[in-house]
Structure formats: C-alpha cells, structure tokens
Amino acid sequence: MKGFPALKDVTVNKCDEYYKREAQAPKGSLPANTREGSPYPPTLTPYSLVSSVNPPKAVVSLDPPWYRLLEKDNVSLKCLPEGYSTQWWHNGSLISSQSSSYFIKSARVNDSGEYQCQTSSTLRSDPVQLEVHIGWVLLQAVRQVFLKGETIELRCHAWKSKPLHKVSYFQDGRSKKFTHDNAIFHIPKATGQHNGSYFCRGLIGNRNESSGSLNIYIQDLEGPSITPGDLHWHQVTLCLMTGLLFAVDTGLYFLMQRNLRSLMEDWKINKLKWSQSFQLQTTPHAIG
Template sequence: MIGSSLLMLVLLIVENAGSVVSPVVTFNPDLNKIFTGQSLQMTCDVDSTLQEDITYFWFKNDNWIHSEKTFSIASALSSDSGNYQCQTSASDLSDSTRLEVYNELFSLPTITQSPQLVTEGDHVTLTCHTRLSPHRKTTVLQFAFYREGQNIQEFSSANTYEIPFVKLSDSRDYKCEVQTSDYRIKKASTTTTIQVNRIGERELFNQSETEVTSKPGTSHVITAVAVTSLVLVLFLIITALMFLYRTKQFSLPGDNKPSSKAEFEEPNDETENIYTDLNTNTARWQSFSQNPQEAMKDHVTENHYIVC
C-alpha cells in the first residue's frame, strides 16, 4: 500500500513538471535592432492557463533588472544592447533574446545654400542633408526649416526650402531639423548665414577677384610699354617741329626761275641787287645743308656785326 502511494506521487510530480511552459520575450515594435533615442517595450508572455497571481522576473546578461510583466526602454542607449530573458514564479526561464542598439539612425544634418554668392533678386535654395543607417534604409524622415529660430517650413518629406526672390532682409541665420515619422528621434543642424549683397556689388567683387588672380608682373609690363610708346611719340613730334622750324628759318625767298631769256640780257642796278641776294642766299643754303652748325654760327656772327 505504501509502495503504491509513493509511485503515484512520483508520477504526479513528473506529470506536473512536464506541463510547465517557458515564457517568451516579445518586442513592441517587433524589432530587435533599434537606434539610440528610440523607444521599445518588452513583454513576458506566458500560458494563459496559469494563475494570474504570479511574479515576473527580468534578466539582462544573466543579471536581474525588473519585476513586472513588461519592461520598457523610453530612449535607447548603446548600453541597452544585450541578451534579455524573463521568468515567472510558475514557469521556467525563457530563451535568451538579443537586442542591438546602434549609435545613429541617421547622421547629424547639415544645411547648405545655393548659390554661395547671393545678390538681390536671386533664387536661393537651402538643402538639409543627412545619411540613413544602412540597417534602416527604408526609414521615412521628415524635414523642417527655421530662420532666426522661427519655423518657416513645417515638417514634410521635402528636404529643401526655396526663396524665389531674395531680398536684403533675408540676410539671416538658418537651420534645419530632421525627425523620424514616429517622432521618436529628432536632430537639428548647425546654423548657416545667408548674406545678401546689393545689386552691383557682385560685379565689383568679380573685378577685384580677377585683379588678385591675374598673372603677377603683367601690369608692370603694360605700364613700361605705354611709357616707352609715349616717349617715342613725343620724340617724333619734337623732331618734326625742329625740322619745320629750320626749314622755315632758312627757306629761299623765291623758287621761280625767269620765264624768258630776255629778262637777263639787260639787267639794271635793281636786278643786279636781287641776283646778288639770291646768290648769297643760295650759298648759305648749300652751306647749311652740308654743315648746319657752322652755317648757324656764321649767320649769328654776321647778324652780330651788323647790329654793332
């Protein structure tokens, strides 16, 4: 009788032990790879036939961390990566479930402008750049733009902001912001400043830039050539004036020859004087042509004697 009772007890213990079901760890959202800043909730699911008045135990890397049916991570950190298990007072320990938390779902955004040199009336485009993690290429991102801290374009799928006709008053600080569609991760860019120039300042800037980037020494060569040309022109003008002056100073009083031979057949005293002066001037001209300096000296000396 006693032996039969012991056998029945052993069979009951074995039967009860085989009926115990291990719990299962589930994630919400159903992802075991998340990024820093995201939220996650873990649940310890057990057989519903078990009594409700049970205790839950959570373990991370074999260390106890929590004592409720759910375990939540509000803003994930890299240190939240690990192996998670749960157990109840009426069940065995669950299988290990791995959670991976990556540093960035997307890179820190940057904002750029086009064109870089802006003048009144230009069409300016601001672009918000970021890079998604290769693990979540399908993630939907939204972009917003701000000027001096004030929102100028609400969150949308467009990563650009257009200024069709820029004005001087648009010379302000701008930045952009990126967030996930579930609003769990949000990042802002650094600030960029748009400097709008007045009309005409661009041409002045381009002219100055051209002068700075021109070949060294070119302006000096041009100046030397110009000065040399001017000196040569002045020299030619002075030479021509001197030639005209000397030609006028020593020109003969008459170039026409007598029209008939009869005029020379019977010269009178007045005609002889004219011929004498003509011969004298002709001799002077020939002497000047051969040796201008000596001729000038004689001419001056003769005048001097006459005055005296």
C-alpha cells in the first residue's frame, strides 16, 4: 500500500534505533525499555511480573483438619502455596521453623493460639486458631463459624484416639444423632436452625464420658462476617452482662432485705405500743 513503509523496514529501523540508544547509554544503566520516558514497551521478566502484581496471601491448613485437639494429639500445619524461606508465627512470635510444614507432636495446652505463615512470594496469612484441651472426650469441628448452605462435620474424639462406641450427638440438649461406631455427625446444608450449643457422649470401654460444649454459628451470606475475635468479645460481653446483672440483683436483694428488716422492726414497735395502750384501757383503774 502506497504511502506506508514496509513492516520489515519499520522493524529494522526501530531495532537499529534501540541498539544505538543502548550503545550511547552510560555503563551500568538500566536497559532503554525500562528507563523512564522510553518509547519502547518494557520487557516482562518473572521478577517484573511478580513485583507488578500484589502477591497472594498465604493460607494455613491443618492436617487433620480439626482446630480443636486433645493433649497428646498430633497435627501438621501447612503453608500454602508452598515456597522458599517460610516463616511461622505463634501468637505473634516468630517460630524458628522455616519449613513449609510445621508439625506439632504430642500437643500440649501451651500450643494453643493463633498461627500464621508467610513465604518469599506471599503475604502473611490470616491467623488460624488452634485449641488444645484436657479431657477424655472432645467434640471436634473444622471451624466454629459456617456460611448458610455449607457442610458441617462434627467428630467425637477420645483422648489418645481410644475407641469410642454408642456415641450420641446433642444440639442444645436434644439428641440429634446416635451411632454405634462413632461416625461423624454430618449436616449437609447449614441453616439458621443449626445455630446452637453442641456436645457428644460415648463409651470408652465401660466409661460413659461426655465432651464439653461447642457453640456453632451460622452466618448469613449477606450479613456481616463473624470472626473469632468477634466471638471472643461476644463471650466477654456476655460474661460482663451476667456479672453486672448478678451485682445488680445482689444489691437489690440486700436492699430489699434491709428494708424488710426495717419494716419488721417498725411493725414490732407499733405492735408493742398498741398492746401497751390496750392494757392501760382495760385495767380497773382506767375503767373506774
């Protein structure tokens, strides 16, 4: 087509111009296509691709997936996606481990808390809560808050994984499932009716043992998110309100008791005065 140079000539001329610029550039300077004001598009390298996009946030996964453990249990924490120079934090303090997996053998209560990880190619993960309990039986869950429609799985777990049989699961004190072989309590689609306090009970040999309670919360898809921190403050607020009501109730009790005592004393005094007055009116001297 007349009036337009051939594509080959344009490409050759641009390449010649680029190399001439490179030859005239000061030694040790950046390539022309990375210098500010360059008419050439930048060359995409793996480093520039990573640095030009926000790195992903790491995720901590548990294996097995239960965040509630009994003492002596084992659990492996994995940092995903796996990378180099992995760092781990426990309750905000850096852990010496630099492996992509952090293994806790024979867990103890002081292993409880929040865990986070980060690799060279990720941001630090959100905290994952781990709870280590003391007892014979524990009700386990993958987390405490579920979205509507999600699957809920609850497991009745015995200390040192001792066999459990004739296991019952309860919600708000009502029996929901009975199993001879300790099968997992499976709720396929969570709804608001599944909010509540759960516990399990079963036989370890001939011993009938019960777990402590676990509150499960079902969150609406369109509602505000619920975090473990929110649950903590809800529990603190509930405790404070309970203590306040107890204090008010106790104060009212003692106030009523004091007023009642005062009324009783007044009644006794008035009764004595009335009795004395009546006796004076009925004596022979008073009649005469």
